[in-house]
Amino acid sequence: VNLTSDEPSWTVRGLEWDVRFRLVAVAANAKGRSQPARLDDLLFRDPEKRT
Known part of the structure; x- marks a missing residue:
């Protein structure tokens, strides 16, 4: 997914x-692109199974 935002919130x-899932975020502007910030192995559990 390629998302553009003026604020760091998506x-x-x-x-x-x-x-x-793996989340990779980079910042880009006229001076170039940042190194990727990665979050690996994100796992979201079904909330109904936690009760």
Whole structure:
């Protein structure tokens, strides 16, 4: 997904429960692109299973 924002806040919808994800974020401007910031193995559990 390629998202552009003036503020460092995004909402990602439609992710599946109990599936591992990798989040990679970079900043880009007229001077170039930053090194990627990575979060590996993100796992969102179904909240109904926690009760």
